[in-house]
Amino acid sequence: MxxxxxxxxxxxxxxxxxxxxxxxxxxxxxxxxxxxxxxxxxxxxxxxxxxxxxxxxxxxxxxxxxxxxxxxxxxxxxxxxxxxxxxxxxxxxxxxxxxxxxxxxxxxxxxxxxxMGRLITGAVNPTVLYVSGGNTQVIAYSQRRYRIFGETLDIAVGNCLDRFARCIRLSNDPSPGYNIEQLAKQASGDKFVKLPYTVKGMDVSFSGLLSFLEERAPSLIDSGEFSQADLCYSLQETIFAMLTEMTERAMAHCGSQEVLLVGGVACNLRLQQMVGQMADERGAKLYATDHRxxxxxxxxxxxxxxxxxxxxxxxxxxxxxxxxxxxxxxxxxxxxx
Known part of the structure; x- marks a missing residue:
C-alpha cells in the first residue's frame, strides 16, 4: 500500500x-x-x-x-x-x-x-552543512540522532546575508541572498575588503563581520572606493570559506566521503563550488539541490x-x-x- x-x-x-x-x-x-x-x-x-x-x-x-x-x-x-x-x-x-x-x-x-536533501540527491550517509536564514549547523548521523558537530555561535549565515542586504538597500525580491549572489558575480575580484574571519574549532561567528560591514559599507560605497558588487563578493568569499573550513573539519572527524548542502543558502552556486572543491580534494562527493x-x-x-x-x-x-x-x-x- x-x-x-x-x-x-x-x-x-x-x-x-x-x-x-x-x-x-x-x-x-x-x-x-x-x-x-x-x-x-x-x-x-x-x-x-x-x-x-x-x-x-x-x-x-x-x-x-x-x-x-x-x-x-x-x-x-x-x-x-x-x-x-x-x-x-x-x-x-x-x-x-x-x-x-x-x-x-x-x-x-x-x-x-x-x-529532503537525502531523497532528492540520493546521498546515503553524508556530513550535512545546513545553512539558512535561522540556522547554521554541520551535522552527521550517529546512533539514531543527527548530531551537531559545529554551528554558529551567534547569528545564522542567512540572517547575516539578509541584514547586509538591508544595509545596502538591496531588493528582497526574490531574496536578499540571491541578489547578493548575482551582484558578487559582477565583481572583478581585484577589490577585496578584508573582513573578520572567525572560526573557533567547528563553530563560526558572523556578528563581528556583520557589525564591521554595517558600520563601514555605506561610506565605502559613497566614497567610490568599493562598489556594492565588491562588498558582496568580499562577504561571500569570507563567510563561505568559514563554512567550508568547519565542514571539512567535521568530515575529517567522521571519515565522511559525502557532503550534503541543505537550507535556503545552500542553493548559492558559489558556496556549492567552494564546498565541492574541498570535497574533490578529499576524494569525497558533493550533493546539492536547487531552489525548489x-x-x-x-x-x-x-x-x-x-x-x-x-x-x-x-x-x-x-x-x-x-x-x-x-x-x-x-x-x-x-x-x-
Missing amino acids: VLIAMGFEGSANKLGVGIVRDDGQVLANPRVTFVTPPGEGFQPSETARHHQQHVLDVLADALAEAKLSPKDIDVVCYTKGPAWVRLFVALVARTVAQLWRKPILGVNHCIGHIE FCIDNGAMIAQAGIEMFRCGLTTPMSDTGCTQRYRTDEVEILWRD
Whole structure:
C-alpha cells in the first residue's frame, strides 16, 4: 500500500504545501513568499497575515497539481519548530487533520531539510552543512540522532546575508541572498575588503563581520572606493570559506566521503563550488539541490513526516503546537540504521 503525506511549511516568510508518496515521488510542492520593501525585514505579524491570505490557495494548488482529493491523504504534517512565525501553520494543519479525519505529525524543520536533501540527491550517509536564514549547523548521523558537530555561535549565515542586504538597500525580491549572489558575480575580484574571519574549532561567528560591514559599507560605497558588487563578493568569499573550513573539519572527524548542502543558502552556486572543491580534494562527493528543494517548502515536511509515520509515529492533538526551540539532535531518527 502506497502512503501519501501532505506537509505544511510556514515557519518564516515562505508558505508551502507539499505532497509526497512514500516511494519518494514528490507529487506537488507549490510555494509563495512574503517579500518586503528594500531595507526592511519581515515581521511575524505581517508574515502571518500574508500566510493567512494565501494558505487556502496554496493548499488547493497542491491538491490540483497532485491530482488528489483529501481522501487520498494518509497523514497531515506540519513544521513544529524551530518556527519564527509560530502558531498559524500548526492551526491550519490541525484544522485540516480534524476536518479530513487524518492523523497529524509535527516535524522538526531541520530534519525536513536533511531528509529532503537525502531523497532528492540520493546521498546515503553524508556530513550535512545546513545553512539558512535561522540556522547554521554541520551535522552527521550517529546512533539514531543527527548530531551537531559545529554551528554558529551567534547569528545564522542567512540572517547575516539578509541584514547586509538591508544595509545596502538591496531588493528582497526574490531574496536578499540571491541578489547578493548575482551582484558578487559582477565583481572583478581585484577589490577585496578584508573582513573578520572567525572560526573557533567547528563553530563560526558572523556578528563581528556583520557589525564591521554595517558600520563601514555605506561610506565605502559613497566614497567610490568599493562598489556594492565588491562588498558582496568580499562577504561571500569570507563567510563561505568559514563554512567550508568547519565542514571539512567535521568530515575529517567522521571519515565522511559525502557532503550534503541543505537550507535556503545552500542553493548559492558559489558556496556549492567552494564546498565541492574541498570535497574533490578529499576524494569525497558533493550533493546539492536547487531552489525548489533548498528553500523552505512543504514537500520537505511531508517527506520527513512520512518517514516518521512509517515508523508508527503520530502527534497527539494536544501537543500540536509550535516552538522556536527544537534542536536538530532532539529528534530520535527511527527510520535509519
